[in-house]
Structures are given as C-alpha cells and as structure tokens.
Amino acid sequence: MGTNKFIRSVRLRESACQGCINCIKYCPTQAIRVHNGKAHIIDKFCIDCGRCIRYCPHHAKIPVYDPLSVINNFKYTVALPAPSLYAQYNNLTNVDIVLNALLKLGFDDVYEVSAAAELVSEASRSYIRQHMDEAPFISSACPSVIRLIRVKFPALISRLLPIKAPVEVAAEIARARAIKKTGLKPEEIGIIFISPCPSKVSYAKAPLGIEKSNIDNVVAIKDVYPLLLPHMKHDESQLKPLSHSGRIGIGWSNAGGEAGGLLADSYLAADGIVNILRVLEELEDEKLHGLTFVELNACSGGCVGGTLTVENAYIAMAKTKRLTKYQPVSKSHLDDTPEIRNIYWADDIEYEPVFRLGNTFKESLKMMSDVEKLTARFPGLDCGSCGAPTCQTLAEDIVRGEATPNDCIYVLRSNIADLSQKIESLTQGEKAGKPLSEEEDEMLHKYIKKLTTELASFGVPGNLRQPR
Amino acid sequence: MGDQLIFTYVIDGNDFTRAGEASSSVKNKLKMLGVGSDVIRKTAIAMYEGEINMVIHADGGTITVTISDTDITMVLADTGPGIPDIDQAMQEGFSTAREEVRSLGFGAGMGLPNMKRYSDEMHIDTVIGQGTTITMKVNL
Numbered sequence: 001m002g003t004n005k006f007i008r009s010v011r012l013r014e015s016a017c018q019g020c021i022n023c024i025k026y027c028p029t030q031a032i033r034v035h036n037g038k039a040h041i042i043d044k045f046c047i048d049c050g051r052c053i054r055y056c057p058h059h060a061k062i063p064v065y066d067p068l069s070v071i072n073n074f075k076y077t078v079a080l081p082a083p084s085l086y087a088q089y090n091n092l093t094n095v096d097i098v099l100n101a102l103l104k105l106g107f108d109d110v111y112e113v114s115a116a117a118e119l120v121s122e123a124s125r126s127y128i129r130q131h132m133d134e135a136p137f138i139s140s141a142c143p144s145v146i147r148l149i150r151v152k153f154p155a156l157i158s159r160l161l162p163i164k165a166p167v168e169v170a171a172e173i174a175r176a177r178a179i180k181k182t183g184l185k186p187e188e189i190g191i192i193f194i195s196p197c198p199s200k201v202s203y204a205k206a207p208l209g210i211e212k213s214n215i216d217n218v219v220a221i222k223d224v225y226p227l228l229l230p231h232m233k234h235d236e237s238q239l240k241p242l243s244h245s246g247r248i249g250i251g252w253s254n255a256g257g258e259a260g261g262l263l264a265d266s267y268l269a270a271d272g273i274v275n276i277l278r279v280l281e282e283l284e285d286e287k288l289h290g291l292t293f294v295e296l297n298a299c300s301g302g303c304v305g306g307t308l309t310v311e312n313a314y315i316a317m318a319k320t321k322r323l324t325k326y327q328p329v330s331k332s333h334l335d336d337t338p339e340i341r342n343i344y345w346a347d348d349i350e351y352e353p354v355f356r357l358g359n360t361f362k363e364s365l366k367m368m369s370d371v372e373k374l375t376a377r378f379p380g381l382d383c384g385s386c387g388a389p390t391c392q393t394l395a396e397d398i399v400r401g402e403a404t405p406n407d408c409i410y411v412l413r414s415n416i417a418d419l420s421q422k423i424e425s426l427t428q429g430e431k432a433g434k435p436l437s438e439e440e441d442e443m444l445h446k447y448i449k450k451l452t453t454e455l456a457s458f459g460v461p462g463n464l465r466q467p468r
Numbered sequence: 469m470g471d472q473l474i475f476t477y478v479i480d481g482n483d484f485t486r487a488g489e490a491s492s493s494v495k496n497k498l499k500m501l502g503v504g505s506d507v508i509r510k511t512a513i514a515m516y517e518g519e520i521n522m523v524i525h526a527d528g529g530t531i532t533v534t535i536s537d538t539d540i541t542m543v544l545a546d547t548g549p550g551i552p553d554i555d556q557a558m559q560e561g562f563s564t565a566r567e568e569v570r571s572l573g574f575g576a577g578m579g580l581p582n583m584k585r586y587s588d589e590m591h592i593d594t595v596i597g598q599g600t601t602i603t604m605k606v607n608l
Contacts, residue, residue: 154505281492285512356502361608362537364501365471372473396500 005352006043007206009064009198010053014038016060021384023052023061028273029151033397034387044354047147048199049273049298050307063198063307068224070217071106074190076182078174079107080167080215083114083245083253084196084303087316088225089232092323095250099242101231105224107192109178110242114249116170118332121248121261123163123343128262128292136283136291137161139258143203144298145276146349150208153280154351159294162345164210166252167193167200169340171214176339193218196253196306197299209345220308246331247324254317255302259295261330267293272300357399371395379410406457419451472536473497479519481528484572491515494533494540501535503608511540511606514586517579518544518602524565524575525549526600539588540606547599554592558584 019037024030031045032052039060041052052061071077079102086095099110120141128137140146140160149156164172171191178189193200195218204215233239251257255271268291270279276296282288299305301313304320311319334340357371358364374395381391386407388394397403406412426444430436436444475497477490495512515531522529526548534541551557557564558580565575584590587604594600 152499154499155509284495284509285488285491285516286509287488287516351505353499353502355500357500358502361502362471365473365535365537368497368501369471369473 004043005206006046007202008041008043008046008048009201010041010046010048010050011062011064012039012041013060013062016058018058018060020057021387021389022055022057024384024387024389026051026055027389028277029148030389030393032389033402034384044352045151047144047151047298048202049144049148050198051273053198053307063201063220065195065198065201065220065223065308066192066217068219068227070219071190071192074216075188076108076178076184077106077190077192078109078111078178080111080113080170080174080191080193082167082194082196082221082303083112083117083250083320084306084309084316085194085221085224086250086323087253087304087320088221088309088311089319092319093234094236094239095243095245095323096236096239096241097232097234098228100233100239101228102194102224103240103242104231105227109174109181111170111174111177112243112245112249113167113170113193114245114252115243115332116173116249117166117252117258117261118245118249118330119169119334119337119340119343120163120166121252121258121330122334124161124258124293125262125264127161127163127344128264132292134159136288136294138283139293139295140209140345141165141252141258142296142298142303143199143208144273145296146208147199148273148276148298149280150349151352151354153284154353155284156280157349157351159283160349162209164343164345165203166249167195167215168207168210168213169343173337173339175214190216192216194221194224195219196221196303196309198307199298208349209347211347221306222308222310225310244331246328248330249332250320250324250327253303254320255297255300255305256295257302257320259293262293264292266291267295269295269297271297271302271305273298357396367399370399374398374405377405377411378408381410383409385409404457406454412454412457415454416451419447419454423447423451472534475533475535477531477533479522479528479531481523481526484523484574487520487523488516490519490531497535498540507540507606507608510586510588511542514583514604514606515542515544517582517586518542518604520574521579521583522546522548524569524579529599537608539608542587542604542606543601544604545599545601550596550598550600551592551594552596554594 017038019034023039024032029045029047031042033040053063102110138159174191193215201218204213204218207213248261251260256269259267259269270276301317304316305313357367375392378391386394388397480486491512498508526546529546532543556562560581561577563575563577569575588607589605591603
C-alpha cells in the first residue's frame with residue numbers, strides 16, 4: 001500500500017490557532033498537543049472524527065475536501081449525493097427535486113448513495129443471518145469508527161461487518177453504468193461524492209477494507225447546498241424520475257437508520273464519539289448481551305451531524321423522517337444490480353498498536369514505570385498548560401522523548417522557587433555586611449544563570465511577552 | 469525476576485455504577501504495553517467479575533495488580549463475610565446476592581466461575597467473618 005493509512009482530512013490554519021487548550025481537551029483519542037503556541041495533530045492517533053473542527057473557537061481546525069470545480073477534470077461526471085444532503089432543505093417533498101437540480105448544476109448523471117445503502121442493508125441482513133453465532137456485528141459505514149477500532153479495540157476488529165460502505169457501492173455501480181452508457185474509459189469518468197463529513201475524504205484516498213476506492217473526488221454538502229437552491233423546481237411534472245431509494249436508504253442519514261434497515265429488534269445504535277467510545281469499551285468487556293447488531297456513528301445524530309453539513313443535526317433528522325414518511329420501504333435490490341460483483345470487503349482491517357509505549361513488551365514495561373513515576377510528580381490538575389491534555393499524557397510524551405518535565409508549569413514553578421531560595425540564602429549574608437567569598441559569588445552566578453534558562457524554557461503566550 | 473509494575477485500586481463498596489473502573493484502567497495499561505488482545509480480554513473480564521463481587525458481597529476492598537514479563541497477577545482482598553462453601557460458590561448459577569442486587573442484573577451466579585474460566589490460575593483464601601483474598605493469574 002503506497003497511501004498513508006493514517007491520512008487525515010483535518011488541517012490546522014496556523015494563523016488562526018491561538019494555542020488554547022480546547023482542541024486537546026475535546027480530542028477523543030488525545031491526538032493533539034499545543035507546542036510553541038500552536039496545535040499539532042499527531043497523525044497516527046487521529047481518527048478523523050472532526051470533533052476538533054466542531055469545538056475550535058477560533059476556527060483554526062478546518063476540514064479538507066475538494067472544490068466543486070473538480071467536475072471540469074472529467075469528460076463525464078456522476079454525482080453521488082449522500083442522503084444527508086436531502087435533509088438540508090426545508091419542505092422537501094420529493095428527492096427528485098434535488099437530483100434534477102444536480103443535473104442542472106452540471107453533473108451528467110446522479111446515483112444516490114441511499115440506493116446503494118439499500119443494497120448494503122440487504123447484504124447485511126443476509127450476512128448476519130448466516131453468521132449469527134459470531135454476533136454482535138458492528139457497522140462499518142463510518143470510517144472514523146473503523147479507525148477508532150483499528151487503533152484502540154483490537155478484540156473488536158473481527159466484529160466489524162465486512163461489507164463495503166454505501167458510498168463505495170454507489171461509486172462502483174455509478175462507474176460501471178457510466179462506462180456502459182458512454183463508452184468512455186474509466187479514468188475519463190468522474191465519480192464525485194457530495195459528503196457530509198471529511199472522514200470520507202480520507203476514506204476515498206486511503207480506503208478501509210478494499211485496495212482502491214471508486215470515488216474520485218469528495219465535495220462538501222455545505223458547498224453544493226446553496227448552489228442547488230436556484231435549480232430546485234418543485235413542479236413535479238417537470239422532473240425526470242431519478243430516485244431509486246425508499247425509507248431504508250434515505251433513513252441511513254440518521255443515527256439508527258442503518259440498524260432500522262436490518263429489520264431486526266436486537267440492536268443498539270449509538271451516536272457521538274464519546275458515546276460510541278463507551279459502547280466499544282463495554283462491548284470489549286462483553287458486558288452487553290443479547291445484541292446482534294451495533295450501529296455506531298461518530299457524529300451526534302448520525303451523518304446529518306457531519307461537519308460539512310449546514311442544517312442543525314436534530315432538525316435534519318426530523319426532516320429526514322418527514323421526507324421518508326410516505327416512501328416505500330425499499331426501492332433498490334441486489335438482484336437488479338449486476339454491476340456490483342462483490343459487496344464484501346476484500347482486505348482485512350489490521351490492528352495498529354499506535355498507543356503502545358515501546359517496541360517490545362519489556363521496553364514498554366520500563367517506559368510505563370517511568371510514566372507512573374512522572375505522573376506522581378505532576379499536580380494531577382490536567383490543566384493542559386503544558387500542551388498535553390492530561391498530566392498522564394504529558395508523562396507519556398516525556399517518556400516517548402517528545403516533551404520535558406519543565407513543560408509542566410507547576411514543576412517549573414517549584415524548580416524556580418528552589419533556585420530563588422538558594423539565591424536568597426546566599427545573598428542574605430551579603431546584606432548583613434559580610435562580603436561573598438569567590439566560591440559563593442560563582443555559585444550565585446550559576447543559580448541566576450540556571451534560573452533564567454529555566455524561565456526561558458517555558459513557552460509564554462505571545463500577548464503576555466514583555467517588550468525587550 | 470525482571471521488571472514489574474504494581475497498581476493498587478481501592479474498590480468502593482457502595483457504588484455499582486463505578487464497578488469496572490479498575491478493570492478498565494488495567495485494560496488500557498495493557499494496551500499501552502502492547503499485550504495481545506486475548507490476554508487483555510481475559511484479564512479485563514476476570515478482574516471485572518472480581519470487582520463486582522467485592523461490591524456485591526464484601527463492601528469493597530483492594531485490588532493489587534502486578535504486571536511482570538511473564539504474567540499478570542491480580543490479588544483481590546476484602547474484609548467481607550467470607551465464603552462458607554467454596555465448591556458450592558464455584559457452581560454456575562449459585563448466588564447469595566440480595567434481591568435488589570439481582571434486579572440490577574448482577575448476582576447471576578457467574579462471577580467466580582467466570583473468574584476461574586478467564587484466569588490461568590486462581591486461588592481462594594477465605595476466613596468466615598474475616599474476609600476473602602482471591603489471587604488470579606493470567607499468563608502472557
């Protein structure tokens with residue numbers, strides 16, 4: 001694999017970063033540090049969940065995605081709208097209004113991700129039925145969930161449903177149909193996903209469970225949403241019938257939608273990265289019983305809560321429900337879709353032990369013992385001033401060679417207090433009229449030098465720095 | 469004897485919602501040490517069951533976990549009522565848990581059997597009226 005498996009689609013806009021501690025505190029995998037007044041994301045710890053994008057008060061964390069102009073790079077383009085796109089619009093009664101508008105916007109064809117989702121639901125139902133003894137299965141549609149399990153929950157990797165995500169299935173079908181219809185070469189056709197989240201941007205470049213994705217570019221719902229508005233014609237007689245998805249497919253945009261498509265009762269659907277972490281912990285400990293399926297969405301509300309959407313996630317959920325109310329259960333079926341030759345994963349997901357301290361168990365044991373000793377020295381306030389989210393993570397960073405104890409302002413303060421005291425006691429004699437011996441004078445200079453070095457070693461926020 | 473790490477956890481006897489915190493902490497440490505997922509799973513389940521037992525029957529206690537390069541040893545010590553008949557207590561489904569505990573989904577009589585199943589060695593020291601110390605070992 002030539003691609004970077006720890007690729008991420010969150011970027012730091014350095015000029016906007018104030019070096020505050022919001023992102024390091026909110027990051028669920030403790031993947032961010034602040035050093036020299038700027039945030040740094042540690043690639044291998046990042047699962048691309050987008051929580052820092054949501055919480056950065058200075059908008060210094062920005063999602064990476066493609067501009068809509070990518071449609072000019074191809075002879076023929078197919079738009080793959082995520083079902084969460086529909087949930088952005090008020091009073092939408094017919095999905096065809098959005099799909100027709102996409103054609104007017106410049107796409108040559110559309111294939112709904114929600115249509116492919118119905119195929120994934122169908123495949124999931126039959127897979128789970130055939131492998132009931134290995135249940136519960138965990139949904140594999142959210143790339144951030146897979147990436148979280150890959151680095152933190154090795155025992156749960158085998159529980160991931162080994163089925164391609166709806167957008168991948170949609171891309172495969174869309175390309176096959178476009179080739180058949182136009183006779184163009186595969187590379188002349190652009191398969192462009194209109195996505196609710198940047199996690200899918202990373203997925204398209206470094207897919208999970210397969211070698212290469214059929215998605216060429218990923219554009220943001222928030223970019224496409226306003227451009228479609230002028231093209232949306234509500235006169236139904238003018239609309240080409242393009243939609244092939246029903247309640248199950250469109251319902252995938254909401255948390256609980258995928259589980260609903262399984263038509264089974266014994267499932268759990270959790271959304272929001274903090275909640276899914278708790279569910280995964282309990283699943284790992286085998287504390288949850290009687291489940292056949294566990295749906296997990298990194299974003300609260302499900303895909304409608306993605307960072308590339310515009311509508312409030314909970315309003316969007318309600319809109320999805322209203323839109324699907326009078327829809328048939330399902331409109332797409334595997335039997336009618338010969339283009340999809342294999343809906344299952346071709347590759348296994350492998351455990352990436354990125355949080356391991358050392359290279360060997362013995363080395364890790366020694367390092368953990370050092371971490372414990374260091375942690376005991378710190379005040380346990382988890383204040384974040386050192387740039388690490390907790391005292392424990394600072395200790396881990398020190399042991400990994402990426403920080404020093406003086407990064408802790410309390411350790412620094414006590415070192416300074418100690419040095420000041422030494423200086424004080426040396427100079428006290430001098431005040432009483434007794435001159436310093438040459439040796440004492442040398443020591444005094446040494447202490448003062450050490451004091452200034454210690455003070456200089458600690459980063460001071462720019463606006464507090466004194467003019468020289 | 470190589471290096472070893474020792475962690476001590478005080479288990480609160482009054483709080484069911486907190487039971488599992490100690491085993492969860494050990495689980496995360498084992499992941500940072502790069503221990504295999506099967507060993508992590510066995511240790512976490514055996515320790516969690518022990519933790520719950522201490523809360524249900526003994527008003528809490530202390531768990532000492534020693535990690536060496538050959539095994540993980542968990543010593544669960546309490547000053548509870550003791551176990552009158554160990555053979556009976558080891559039977560699956562046998563439980564002396566109170567009704568209100570069972571209504572919370574605990575006390576199904578699987579605690580000790582699971583501790584034995586998931587550990588590679590288990591030893592019970594118990595004195596009626598004085599307390600119980602259970603030592604479990606999971607080999608690396």
